[in-house]
Amino acid sequence: MAPDPVAGTGLQDVAPGPGTEDVFAGGSGNGRLMAAFDWSTTPIGPVETWPASLRYAVRTVLASRFPMILTWGREYTQFYNDAYAELIGAKHPGAIGDDLRITLAEGWAALQQPVEHAMATREASWIPQLLLLLERAGYREETYFTVSHAPAFGDDGEVAGMHAVCTEVTRQVVAERRQRLLHEVSTAAGRREDERDLAAQVCGALAGDLLDVPFAAVYLTGDGARLHQVATVGVDAAALPATAERAAELGDVDVVALHVPGGPFGDEVGEAVALPLSGGAGREPVGALLVGVSPNRALDEEYRTFHQLLAGQVAAAVTDARAYAAERARAEALAELDQAKTTFFSDVSHELRTPLTLLLGPITDALAESGGQLPAPVREQLTLALRNGQRLKRLVDDLLEFVSIEAGRTAAVRVATDLAVTTAELAGVLRAAAERAGLTLTVDCPPLPRPAAVDPRMWEKIVLNLVANAVKYTFVGSIAVSLRADGDEVVLRVSDTGVGIPAAELPALFERFHRVADSPARSREGTGLGLAMVRELVGLHGGTVSVESEPGTGSTFTVRVPFGEPDTDTAPPASPAEVRGAALTPWDDDLAWQGRSADPLGTVLVVDDNADMRAYLTRLLSPSWTVRTASDGEQALHDVARVCPDVVLTDVMMPGLDGFGLLRALRADPATQAVPVVMLTARAGQEAAVEGFDAGVDDYLPKPFESAELLGRLRAVFERSRGRREPVLPAALPAAASAAPAPPPRPRAAGSVTAGTVTATAAPPQAPVGRPDSTTTWRFPSRASSIPALRRRLRALLDGAGLDGDRVYDLVLAACEAATNAVEHAQDPGEPVVDVRVTLDDGAVEIAVRDHGQWKERTSSMDRGRGSMLMSAFAEITAVPGPAGTTVTIRSPRPAA
Structure with a gap:
């Protein structure tokens, strides 16, 4: 027979112990309740x-502040203290x-075995x-306890009950x-x-713990605001x-x-x-997340916080997924646009070759056969037409070659070449332009130990592009090849003492069509393909090209190609040196006509x-005017300071x-305010003309133009x-600009440039002219046609303040978005106008856009908040609504120094 877990109760022989009045002493609330309890109604009888x-065991339990319970006898009669009473809730x-x-x-199934075993x-x-399942709060509650069960001994030394601490x-x-569940959800979401x-993976993670989330459903917004079910668990x-x-x-x-x-418990x-x-x-x-609540846990503040954290993680994952998808779509769209642009250039370049051939051929023949007569x-x-035709032909050839390289149709045909002699000759092509x-x-270029195997035409493009770039971006000093x-x-190393390249621009320097923003140069002409072409041609030789540069100090381009082995013994014919040089230096002065x-x-x-x-x-x-020339605005201001033109x-x-x-500089100087200005530009279209007139130009003529x-x-x-000799200041120029002093002439660096009949000293770039540090206000009609006018005026104002071009672009975009919203x-505006106030203060910019109506709620056809997101990406945005x-x-703070 199994031993009786309660062999004796110690009730037969009463041993001395605490007095009746002392058993429940100690002042505990539960002690007072048990002192008043009629124990004679229980199996253990009166006290x-x-x-x-x-008696000692009861006193020990009541004196403890740790949750304790004592059972006595075969009927498991209970004694417990105040701390335990809190654990059992309504059962007490x-x-x-x-x-x-x-x-x-309800919990005895879990307790029986450890109690009886002890x-x-x-x-x-x-x-x-x-x-442990408890029903202490009116529902079947899921609870967890750390508990120890021990035997309770009677006076006779036998087990008389059970003593538990929990x-x-x-x-x-x-x-x-x-x-853990939140972590699993975060890990499952990943970067999808x-x-x-993503929603399916989140639900898969939730399936690993159905205690807190018995079921769940993820709903996401579609094209509109309506929610659509996408995953459940x-x-x-x-x-x-x-x-x-x-x-x-x-x-x-x-x-x-x-x-x-x-x-x-199911x-x-x-x-x-x-x-x-x-x-x-x-x-x-x-979207939305529907989650079931555990039937065995109260929906308290902690449970609600868990739900909020769970929803926050899912929302963040969905937002990231949409951002990644949008970025991928944008990248694909850019790739398609890039491909379309490449195809367009290829088609156009092919179409240009025929008329170029028919132009350059007869001109070349006429000069060769009858030039002396x-x-x-x-x-x-005719010489001028030939030079520029050759420049156009070079641009067309570069475009076609670049397209061919990208399509994989071009390969380097290497021939054994005395690279030292070839490189020296190619660099010498641009010596005259550099000296001018x-x-x-x-x-x-000392002799090399052996001939190098390169494609001569490709090597020519590599050397000429690098040296021409050095001449273009170097104003003072030297170039070394x-x-x-x-x-x-x-x-091959080509070093210069030019303007240098900002560190942020270096990673993208060899990408096609990339240009360094606002970099001083002798000319803004070009396709942006030169360095990209160099990288591709060097790559076709199995080599590399790199650059080291520091703004204001200069740049060094390094080309490394293997000596290699020749593919053929026949070298392609080279173009005349003077043709190559003229095609690469469109800014170079030619003073033949004066x-x-x-x-x-x-x-x-x-x-x-x-x-x-x-x-x-x-x-x-010349037949009608006395003509003076200048190569840029700074040189023109220096010339105007000496003799004012008509x-x-x-x-x-x-x-x-x-x-x-x-x-702006001419209009800011009282001595030159009345000088008429006529602009020529390659930008065509009505908006370009309006921008010119809005800036205060007297006339505006797009290229190409008729001489008459x-x-x-x-x-x-x-x-x-x-x-009219009284100065007139255009409305689009800020008032502060009109009061700015004329820029002083600055000393030219070493060397001089002769322009027309005036010899002007070359000057480095100077600070922006007419910088306003004040407030400008405009009022526009409340209609969409006002936005272009705001864009032109704001761009002119911010450009005049000397702001960085990218910053001007961002601020103009944000302000026009705000005005469009207005x-x-x-x-129901009180006045059908939009007021714009621009405050410039030492580099800080604040633009306030105010309408005069009540804000209208968005509908599904409107921007859904993208305008606010767009503005916030560029500056600090605050909106103050009111009934009027x-x-x-x-706000765009002053940039860090």
Whole structure:
């Protein structure tokens, strides 16, 4: 027979012990309750009959502040202290003197074995995180206890009961479990671009812990704001709504009808929570998360916080997925656009070759056969046409070759080449252009130990592009070309003392069409393919190209190619050296035409960075005008400071100070405010013309132009100016600019550039002219057509303030977005206008856009908050709505030094 776990109760022989009045002493609340309890109704009888061992045990339990319980006898009569009373909740005080098996009937299945084992074997147990079902709060509760059961001995030394010490660890167990689940969800989401796959992975992670999330469903917004079910776990997807208007609507789902089991005891779930998946501050939700609530846990503050964290993780993952998808779509669109651009250039370049051939062929033949017999003016015009035709042909050839390289149709045909001699000859092609620019060109190409196998035409493009770039971006100092053998490689270095390249631009320097923003140069002409072509051609030789540069100090380009083995013995013919040089230096001065009129109308200052354009305009205007020339806006200001012209004819796009900067400087100086300015530009279209007139130009002529039209416009502008000598300041230029002093002439660096009949000293770029540090206000009609006018005025104002070009672009974009919102969203305006205030203060910019109506709620057809997101990407945005209008303020702090 199995031993009786309660062999004796110690009730037969009462031993001395604490007095009746002392058993429940100590002042505890439970002690007072047990002192008042009629123990004679229990199996252990009145207190007077209790053995000393029971009395001592009860006193020990009551004196402890740790949760403790004592059972005595075969009926498991209970004694417990105040701390234990808190653990059993509503079961107290009814559990006093009652059978433990009855009091904890719902949890006895988990307690019976350790209790009986301790009493039968006299060995204490230790059970951490024991799952126990309790009904202490009106529902079947999931609880966890760390508990130790030990035998309680009677006076006779036999086991008379059970003594247990326990502590509840439910909160810790549940918190750790929820933390693990949040981690699993985060890990499952990862960096996924497919939001539906992401939702499925999230639900898969939730399936690993159905205690806190018995079931879940992920809903995401589609093209509109409506929610669409995309993934579920723990429930039949068909039993839930397929779509919903908003998250709150999902909260009305009849959860009981789903019959979903939950919790550790399999009880049916009766409650669910619908949580919106936030898209971020000020953005529309990206979806909703419907989660079931465990039937064995109260929906308390901790449970709600867990739900919020879970929804936050899912929302962040969905937002990231959409951002990745958008970025991927953008990259694919850019790739398609890039391919379309490449195809376009290829097609156009092919189409240009035929007319170029028919132009250059007859001109070349005419000069070769009859050049000596032609009148000098005719010969000069044909030479000019030939030079520029050859430049155009070079650009077309570069485009076609680059397209061919990208398509994989071009390969290097290597021939054994004396690379030292070849490189020295190629560099020498640009020696004359470098010397005319006041630069020293040093070529150091000693003989190599053996011939190198390169494609001569490709090597020509590599060397000429690098040296021409050095001449273009170097204003003072020298250029050095060196060639050396380094093991099995040939190393070409082209160094200059030019303007240098910012570190941020270096990674993208060899990408096609990339240009360094606002970099001073002798000309802004070019396709942006030169360095990209160098990288591709060097790569076809199995080599590498790199650059080291520091702004203001200079740059060094290093090309490494292997000596290699020749593919053929026949070298392709090379183009004439003078043709190659002229095609690479369109800014180079040619002073052949300097005619003058016997009786000129007046003096015109021609400002253009293209030497051939200056020469052409000089020849065209000389019969009627005294012509002076300048290669950029800074040189023009220096010339104007010496002798004021009657008319200024300027190009718009020039290195250093461009046409608009020159115009602002002239208008800012009282001595030159009335000088008429005519602009020439390659930008066509009505908006470009409006921008010019809005900036205060007297006339505006797009290229190409008819010579007769240019002469007529110059004469008309000159005659109009003779009748007005009072300065007139255009409205688009800021008032502060009109008060700015004229820029002082600056000393030229070493070397001089002769322009027309005036010899001007070359000058480095100077600070922006007419910088305003004040407030400017405008008022526009509240209609969409006002936005272009705001864009032009704001760009002119910020450019005049000397702001960085990228910063100007961002601020103009943000301000126009705010103005567009003011036009579209303000309803019933008190005044049908939009007010714009621009404050400039030492580099800091504040733009305030105010409408005069009440803000209109967005609908599904509107921007859904993208405008606010766009503005916030560029500057600090605040919006102050009111009954009389809304003011949006865009703040761009002063950049860090």
